[in-house]
Amino acid sequence: MRDYFTAAREFDYASAASSTLAGDLDALNACVECCDRHAQPGRVALLWEGRNGERAEWTFAALKDAASRFANLLQARGVGPGDCVSGMLPRTPELLITILGTWRAGAVYQPLFTAFGPKAIEHRVRSAGSKLVVTDLANRAKFDEVADAPPVLTVGDDFQTELERQPEHFEAVMRKASDPFLLMFTSGTTGLAKPLAVPLKAIVAFVSYMREAVDLRAEDRFWNLADPGWAYGLYYAVTGPLAMGHATLFYEGGFSVESTCRIIRDYGISNLAGSPTAYRLLLAGKGEVEAAIKGQLRAVSSAGEPLTPEVIRWFAEGLGCVIHDHYGQTELGMVLCNHHALQHPVRLGAAGFAMPGHRVVVLDEQQRELAVGQPGILALDMPRSPLFWFPGYQGLETRAFVGDYYLSGDTVELNADGSISFVGRADDVITTSGYRVGPFDVESALIEHPAVIEAAVVGKPDPERTELVKAFVVLHAGHAADAELAEGLQQYVRQRLSAHAYPREIEFVAELPKTPSGKIQRFLLRNQEIAKTQEAAAH
Template sequence: MLPQSRSLEEIVRAFRWQVPAQFNIGVEVCDRWAARDPGRLAVVAVDAAGRAHDVSYGWLRETSNRLANALAAHGIGAGDRIAILLPQMPEVAAIHVAIYKLGAVALPLATLFGTDALAYRLKNSGANALIADAQGLAKLADIRRDEPDALAGLSLVMSVDGPGDGALGFGETLARASTDFTPVDTAAADPAMMIYTSGTTGQPKGALHAHRVLIGHMPGIELPHDFFPQPGDRFWTPADWAWAGGLLDCLLPSLYCGVPVVARRFDKFDPEEAFALMAREGVRNAFIPPTALRMLRAAPSPRGRHALDLRSVGSGGEALGAETFEWGKSALGVSINEFYGQTECNLVVGSCAALGVVRAGSMGKAIPGHTVAAIDAEGRPVKPGEIGQIAVKRPDPVMFLEYWGRPEATRDKFIGDWMTTGDQGTVDDEGYFTFVGRDDDVITSSGYRIGPGEIEDCLIKHPAVALAAAIGKPDPVRTEIVKAFVVLKPGHVPGDALAGEIQSFVRTRLSAHEYPREVAFIDEMPMTTTGKVIRRLLRTRA
């Protein structure tokens, strides 16, 4: 744990990584706590009716041991990839623990994935086993019919909803397995999980991570959650636990620290229900992606209608924006601590309101233990305020091992010892990072380089705008012009008059070269499963 301190600089000076040679995520997030206090609360599972069911660390240990034995009995072992296609539920936590204790590799898959996305990941990873529910089995049946070779590596399928369609029943199988299991003594550098990139451009790549990735995440959890953990902490995120944000920004760090996690499946994110859940279950810490925060703004006076007791709110995955940051302070009663990272190297920049390291429109400063800079094409840090590519220096325990089966892509990710992110940003003379945009998102217009984030932040300040995205549209005179795609709030009618009003709104608040010269109204914003706008799809519609 990071020491309490009066300044980030003091923490940075004193910080040293302590990564043991041997480390197993499953043992550390489950068995260590179960040995001390098997009745300690681990997960609070909330159903659609609001009923809560408590799950202990003892249950996690017993269930994960049974599953590890069952998997081993079917020939699944160290290094094998085990896919998890399930929503937030206690079984997901137990499955992860079992996989790590077995020395296998967890392959979390988002429940929102369609059959094409699932088939690609199952085939590319060579997954050996899959654990799903009835909905997941239905998708698997479609894949088996349309693309059977994608499932060639699967030797075992289990369903938490019982046997059928070629799947073994999860509960029935575990009931026959022993509760005693000796975890594999994994090295900290051994593979533990593979998370596919969100794929805003090109085919997703499997980022393979070692067991040490959990240690590498902890400073980036502790600071943005204002010296997490504190007595009484209780964590929740609406993010799918299959996403790096849900798994490594919430579930595993919380269990590692002995902090209960609230699990609740939302078929569709509901702002009112989200506030009610946080109040009812006493959520103290939340990781809420920017898109979800913007949706929460639709619920008026949340603190006036819900007994919220939030201590910390962290947000990342895309730019938060000054407007949402300011809304958070008044509506939630806390400063939203923005942080930054990506699937390959997460939580390397962040904010900490407890230390005064928080600024509207900024992602924060480099987290202790991580060397982060904005660099040029030769790998040299740029001057303060200049735009460069955000990069992280190796070695770093949070950094991925490799892209699965893609050695060239792995090599191309680096300039020397700098792992490049593909994100453009600036660093000021105080060390604050500001996100400008993806390499392919930055708009070049009339000689200006324009980041879409500032434009989008301005757009959502307009009272008619619910969601917005800005892209560059090719233009023979200006190289590109700014085009905005807008989802309107209920009660507003699209039309030329409103488009002109929105254009004037941005022009008067930003500048003549940044305002959108075209505005398109759309019903739904194309997004990845992690809530990031898929700009390449918008470009095809420009």
């Protein structure tokens, strides 16, 4: 195992790029990097299991053929290089064909999580300027409620037939390293989700994470539990492993302790990635889990929020494997990790050390770098971080860029050994079951209900989900603040926005706390919920 400090000190971008990419920085195509270059006979790219137990294996060669046909289909529909294609599909082979085919055509893939409702969809496809949406029969009706929706291609029983009608060859369109291949949206506190384009050069950073932090080896069977509708799944269940020529696994069914254990056992999973929420649920069923998979996992990676010491200890003692914390953002990918493949001290509760190729620092409010033990804002020193790829929010001012630094908005603390510990979020974004939820999105959906005047949404501490989405609602006169209306508001938001973002608790109030300028002071409501939780725990 290599020494972390040596790897960080000796990192060379040119060497990293040449060892990662088949193309060069002036001529890249993500489908070539993630598919064509690995299309040797019999080399498996995807292991898939459907909701009803159906199974299939797709080779890189088969995906290359399907992606070529899909690229021809896109071209026939007027989609060209730089255009955006939105995909709203479950974890199926058709999802991977859509992604790879979009890339092959030189176009940009924009993910839509399948739980999104029409409001969340409309904002994203409008902001992206999507030329086409690809979805399935289960989600097709949502687009009937999207104003000025782009053309929709529905994956049904004849999807494969339609692909087979297309020519079997499509020459991959080469793009520059600075050109986008993904368009992501990240939740914020003061507005709707913000678009950010991910350039092709980010593939180098994604593979670096897979190698150094995840320690993905040729002999591993790898499974990332994250949905490709989100950054961690799209970056590290699709792009990263496939760019390495490694098979990934898609399980279309929902999460359960039983199904997770069965898949780990049946597919011989040795390297696992996911969120702390999933790992806490496994811990809750530890007797069943230990009996099913103890000794099978070699390396487990966690992202989304900090792991609790109890989970870390149980993985080591109950399952006989190491689980490590990793930290990142949609804007950054993973940049702070306890690395499985690099030797360094591991401090319980610390997010870890900067990924080689990044310089992570702790700043005060005047952007001065802080010493050990002083909490401040986690920041990236951009000129000294050759793997930093974030170009800023598309069409919007990026206030996170201050001088040479990108400010993450998260509060951290530098430890004496050089590792960094996560303290908390400086913003109001809610982390619930591994998902990041912007309160503004939920508030906007609530305010559209005819009974609601105002709403404020915060995260309430919760031992299973990290936080629950809680809404404080001010009603118009004539509406009863009762359980029936609360349930109606929950369902309204769930249908309009998404299944993970609706408020699980609603409290009706006469007014909301505000600043003199009229801004809602969410932190007062959040602190109130923290105090209530602590008081309840004390009793």
